[in-house]
Amino acid sequence: MASPSTDMRRQPRHARGQRRVEAILRAATAVFDAQGFEAATTNAIARRARASIGSLYQFFPNKEAILQAVVNRHREELNALFASLLTADNLRQPTAVIVERVLSGAAAFIAGHAGFGRIFWHSSASPRLAAIAAQLDDEIVARVEAGFAVRYPRLSRPRRRLHATVSVAMLKALLALADAASRANRPRIMAETQTILAQYLDQIDRSA
Amino acid sequence: MASPSTDMRRQPRHARGQRRVEAILRAATAVFDAQGFEAATTNAIARRARASIGSLYQFFPNKEAILQAVVNRHREELNALFASLLTADNLRQPTAVIVERVLSGAAAFIAGHAGFGRIFWHSSASPRLAAIAAQLDDEIVARVEAGFAVRYPRLSRPRRRLHATVSVAMLKALLALADAASRANRPRIMAETQTILAQYLDQIDRSA
Amino acid sequence: MASPSTDMRRQPRHARGQRRVEAILRAATAVFDAQGFEAATTNAIARRARASIGSLYQFFPNKEAILQAVVNRHREELNALFASLLTADNLRQPTAVIVERVLSGAAAFIAGHAGFGRIFWHSSASPRLAAIAAQLDDEIVARVEAGFAVRYPRLSRPRRRLHATVSVAMLKALLALADAASRANRPRIMAETQTILAQYLDQIDRSA
Amino acid sequence: MASPSTDMRRQPRHARGQRRVEAILRAATAVFDAQGFEAATTNAIARRARASIGSLYQFFPNKEAILQAVVNRHREELNALFASLLTADNLRQPTAVIVERVLSGAAAFIAGHAGFGRIFWHSSASPRLAAIAAQLDDEIVARVEAGFAVRYPRLSRPRRRLHATVSVAMLKALLALADAASRANRPRIMAETQTILAQYLDQIDRSA
DNA sequence: AATGAATGAGAATTCATTCAT
DNA sequence: AATGAATGAATTCTCATTCAT
Numbered sequence: 001m002a003s004p005s006t007d008m009r010r011q012p013r014h015a016r017g018q019r020r021v022e023a024i025l026r027a028a029t030a031v032f033d034a035q036g037f038e039a040a041t042t043n044a045i046a047r048r049a050r051a052s053i054g055s056l057y058q059f060f061p062n063k064e065a066i067l068q069a070v071v072n073r074h075r076e077e078l079n080a081l082f083a084s085l086l087t088a089d090n091l092r093q094p095t096a097v098i099v100e101r102v103l104s105g106a107a108a109f110i111a112g113h114a115g116f117g118r119i120f121w122h123s124s125a126s127p128r129l130a131a132i133a134a135q136l137d138d139e140i141v142a143r144v145e146a147g148f149a150v151r152y153p154r155l156s157r158p159r160r161r162l163h164a165t166v167s168v169a170m171l172k173a174l175l176a177l178a179d180a181a182s183r184a185n186r187p188r189i190m191a192e193t194q195t196i197l198a199q200y201l202d203q204i205d206r207s208a
Numbered sequence: 209m210a211s212p213s214t215d216m217r218r219q220p221r222h223a224r225g226q227r228r229v230e231a232i233l234r235a236a237t238a239v240f241d242a243q244g245f246e247a248a249t250t251n252a253i254a255r256r257a258r259a260s261i262g263s264l265y266q267f268f269p270n271k272e273a274i275l276q277a278v279v280n281r282h283r284e285e286l287n288a289l290f291a292s293l294l295t296a297d298n299l300r301q302p303t304a305v306i307v308e309r310v311l312s313g314a315a316a317f318i319a320g321h322a323g324f325g326r327i328f329w330h331s332s333a334s335p336r337l338a339a340i341a342a343q344l345d346d347e348i349v350a351r352v353e354a355g356f357a358v359r360y361p362r363l364s365r366p367r368r369r370l371h372a373t374v375s376v377a378m379l380k381a382l383l384a385l386a387d388a389a390s391r392a393n394r395p396r397i398m399a400e401t402q403t404i405l406a407q408y409l410d411q412i413d414r415s416a
Numbered sequence: 417m418a419s420p421s422t423d424m425r426r427q428p429r430h431a432r433g434q435r436r437v438e439a440i441l442r443a444a445t446a447v448f449d450a451q452g453f454e455a456a457t458t459n460a461i462a463r464r465a466r467a468s469i470g471s472l473y474q475f476f477p478n479k480e481a482i483l484q485a486v487v488n489r490h491r492e493e494l495n496a497l498f499a500s501l502l503t504a505d506n507l508r509q510p511t512a513v514i515v516e517r518v519l520s521g522a523a524a525f526i527a528g529h530a531g532f533g534r535i536f537w538h539s540s541a542s543p544r545l546a547a548i549a550a551q552l553d554d555e556i557v558a559r560v561e562a563g564f565a566v567r568y569p570r571l572s573r574p575r576r577r578l579h580a581t582v583s584v585a586m587l588k589a590l591l592a593l594a595d596a597a598s599r600a601n602r603p604r605i606m607a608e609t610q611t612i613l614a615q616y617l618d619q620i621d622r623s624a
Numbered sequence: 625m626a627s628p629s630t631d632m633r634r635q636p637r638h639a640r641g642q643r644r645v646e647a648i649l650r651a652a653t654a655v656f657d658a659q660g661f662e663a664a665t666t667n668a669i670a671r672r673a674r675a676s677i678g679s680l681y682q683f684f685p686n687k688e689a690i691l692q693a694v695v696n697r698h699r700e701e702l703n704a705l706f707a708s709l710l711t712a713d714n715l716r717q718p719t720a721v722i723v724e725r726v727l728s729g730a731a732a733f734i735a736g737h738a739g740f741g742r743i744f745w746h747s748s749a750s751p752r753l754a755a756i757a758a759q760l761d762d763e764i765v766a767r768v769e770a771g772f773a774v775r776y777p778r779l780s781r782p783r784r785r786l787h788a789t790v791s792v793a794m795l796k797a798l799l800a801l802a803d804a805a806s807r808a809n810r811p812r813i814m815a816e817t818q819t820i821l822a823q824y825l826d827q828i829d830r831s832a
Numbered sequence: 833a834a835t836g837a838a839t840g841a842g843a844a845t846t847c848a849t850t851c852a853t
Numbered sequence: 854a855a856t857g858a859a860t861g862a863a864t865t866c867t868c869a870t871t872c873a874t
Contacts, residue, residue, distance in 0.1 A: 169385045
C-alpha cells in the first residue's frame with residue numbers, strides 16, 4: 001500500500017540547508033525543463049546545484065519527491081496568484097477584464113518561473129507524474145470553480161465544475177502554445193486566447 | 209548533428225516479417241500509452257508482441273524509430289481522415305456542421321486507435337520526441353490551414369496559420385480532456401468542445 | 417574435447433558455389449583487415465559479398481572457419497612463393513641476392529593480396545586467433561629452416577630453428593613497418609630491411 | 625569526428641578511490657592480456673578487481689578509457705626507463721654495452737609488469753586501439769631518436785628517425801618473440817637480439 | 833551535514849548462429 | 854542453395870539510491 005512517500009526527508013533547519021534546498025529546486029526545475037522528468041538525472045540536478053549527490057538525498061528521498069517539491073513550491077504561489085485574480089471584486093468586472101487580468105497574471109508567472117511552465121504542461125505525459133501534476137490542476141480548477149460560483153450563482157455544481165475544467169484546459173493549452181511560439185507570434189496567440197476565453201465565459205453567462 | 213536515424217532498418221520482405229512489424233507496432237502503441245515513451249522498455253514491447261528482442265531490432269534500430277513508425281502509421285490515416293472531413297464540399301456547410309463532423313471523426317479515430325491518442329497528446333513532453341510529435345501536428349495544422357483558405361479566402365496567410373494553429377491546439381487539448389474524463393462526463397465535454405470551436409470559427413468568419 | 421571445428425562445412429560443387437565462397441573470402445579479408453577479427457561481423461561479411469547470411473553459413477560453420485579459410489587460401493600461395501624463393505639453386509647465391517629476392521617476393525605478395533598482410537601480422541593479438549595465425553608462421557619458419565639446412569649444413573638443428581624463427585620474426589616486423597609507412601618512406605624501410613637481414617644471414621654464415 | 629573521449633571521468637579524491645582505480649587498472653592489464661582487448665569484458669575486469677561494475681564506470685567512461693589509462697600508467701615508467709638508459713653518459717659506451725643495458729632494462733620492465741608487454745605488442749591489431757598504442761610507440765621512438773642525435777650527430781634528421789623507427793620495431797618484435805618463447809629458449813633469443821641490434825647500430829655508425 | 837565512492841538491477845543494443853520458407 | 858527472419862545470451866553502460874568517511 002504505502003507507496004514510497006514523496007515527502008521531503010526533512011525540513012532544513014539551518015540557513016545553509018535552506019539555501020541548499022533552494023538551489024536544488026532551482027536546478028531541478030531547469031533540468032526537468034530541459035530534459036523532461038524521466039531523462040533528468042538526480043546527479044545532474046545535484047551537479048547543477050553545486051551540491052553533492054549525497055546532499056541531495058539528505059533532503060529528498062527520491063526523484064519524485066524533488067518534482068513534488070518543485071510543484072509544491074509553485075503551487076503556493078499559483079494559489080496566491082489565482083486568489084488575487086479571482087477576488088469577489090474582480091469577479092464583478094466584465095469578462096474581458098477578468099480574462100485580461102488572468103492572462104497577464106499567468107503570463108507574468110510563467111515568465112518569472114522559467115522552466116516551470118513546461119514541467120506543468122507536460123507532466124501528465126509520464127504516468128508516474130500524472131498524480132503530482134493533477135494536484136496542481138485540481139487546485140486551479142477548484143479556484144476557478146469557486147470564482148464561477150460567485151459569478152454564475154445560478155449554475156449547478158456539476159456545470160460549474162465542467163466549465164472550470166474546460167476553461168483551465170484551454171488556458172493551459174493556449175499558454176503552452178504561446179510559450180512555444182516565436183517571440184513575434186506570442187502576442188498574437190495571447191490575443192486569440194483572450195478572445196476565446198472571453199467568448200467562452202460570456203456564453204456561460206448567457207446559458208446560466 | 210546527424211542524430212541517429214529513426215528510419216526502419218529494413219522493410220520486411222516476407223509476409224511473416226510483415227506480421228511481426230505489425231505486431232510490434234501494435235504492442236509499442238499499447239506500451240507507450242501505458243508507460244510513457246521513456247519508461248517503456250524495448251523488451252516489454254517485444255514481449256507483448258510475442259517477439260524476441262532480436263526480432264524487434266531486426267527492423268528497428270532503436271526505440272525512437274519504433275515511435276516514429278507508430279506515428280507514421282497513424283499519420284497516413286489521420287491525413288486521410290482530415291482530407292475526407294475538409295473537402296470543399298464539407299467546407300460550405302455551416303460551422304456547426306463542420307465542427308460536428310470533425311469532432312465525431314476525431315472521436316471515432318481515437319476510439320479506433322486505442323492508445324495512440326495519448327501518445328500523440330503527450331509526446332512533446334520528452335524533448336527527444338518533440339520532433340517526431342511535431343510532424344503530425346504540423347501536418348494537421350497544414351490541412352486545417354488549407355481548409356481555412358477555402359472557407360475564409362479573404363484571410364491573410366499568417367492569420368490563417370494562426371487560426372489553424374490555435375484551433376488544432378484547442379482541439380487536441382479538449383479531446384485529451386474528454387479522453388481522460390469519465391464515461392459520463394465525456395459527452396458533456398464534447399458538447400462544450402463543439403460550442404467552443406464553432407464559436408471560434410464563427411468569429412473568424414466575422415473578422416475575416 | 418572437440419573444439420568446434422574450423423573446417424568448411426562443405427566444398428561447393430557447382431560453379432555458383434565456388435564463386436560464392438570466393439566472394440565471401442574476398443569480403444572477409446577486406447572486413448577483417450578494416451575492422452579486426454573481433455569487430456568484424458559475419459553479417460557485414462555477407463553483405464559485402466552480396467550474399468545472405470544464410471548462404472554464408474551454408475559454407476562456413478562459424479566466424480573462425482572463415483578466417484581459417486582466408487588463411488588457408490593464402491597459405492598455399494605463400495608456401496609456393498617460399499618454395500620458389502628457396503630453391504637449392506637460389507640458396508647458392510650471395511646472401512644479398514637471396515634476401516633481395518625474398519623481400520621483393522614478399523612485397524609483391526603483400527601488394528597482390530590487399531588486406532591479408534595486416535590480418536597476418538596482427539592475428540596473434542586475439543588469443544582465439546593465435547592458433548590459426550601460428551599455422552602460417554610455423555610453415556614459413558619450417559621452410560626457412562629447411563633453406564638454412566641447405567645453406568648452413570653445419571648448423572645444429574636447434575640453432576637452425578632459432579635463426580629461422582628470428583629471421584621470420586624480423587621479416588614480419590619490418591614488412592609490417594613498411595606496410596604502415598608512407599609511400600615515400602616505404603622504400604627506405606625496405607632498404608634497411610635488406611641490410612639487416614643480409615647482415616644477419618652473413619653472421620650466421622660466419623658463426624656456423 | 626569527436627570520438628568519445630578516452631579520458632578518465634574523474635580523478636579519485638579519496639584514498640579509497642585511489643585504491644579502486646589502482647585495482648581496476650591491475651585487473652584490466654591482466655584481462656586484456658589474457659583475452660585481448662575486444663574479448664575482454666568490463667564486467668570481467670570489475671570482477672577481477674573485486675569492484676562492482678558501477679564503480680568501474682564511476683571512473684572510466686568506457687572500455688577504451690581503461691586501456692588508455694593502463695597505457696598512460698606504463699608510459700611514464702617506460703619513459704623514465706628509456707631516459708635512464710639513454711643518458712649522454714651511457715651513449716658514449718660501445719654499442720654492445722648500450723644494447724645490453726637496453727635489453728636487460730626492457731626485460732626487467734616486462735618481467736615486472738606482467739601482461740603489459742602483450743598489450744603493447746598487440747594493441748595495434750584493433751583499429752580502435754591503434755591510436756592509443758601509437759602514442760607509446762611514438763614516445764619511445766622519439767627517445768631513441770634523441771639518443772641517436774647524441775650518438776650519431778652527423779646523421780640527418782630523417783635518417784635518425786628512420787633508424788630509430790626500425791630499431792624500435794625490431795626491438796619490439798624480438799622481445800615479443802622472446803616473451804612467447806619457452807623459458808629455455810628465451811636467453812638464446814635475447815642473445816640473438818643483442819647481436820642483431822648491436823650490428824645494426826654499428827652499421828649506422830659506419831654509414832653516418 | 834557534506835562528500836563522493838559504491839552498488840547492482842536494469843536498459844538498450846549487438847551479433848553469431850539457426851530455422852522456416 | 855538461397856533468403857532473410859528469428860533467437861536470446863551477452864555486452865556495454867546508466868542511474869537511482871545507499872554508505873563510509
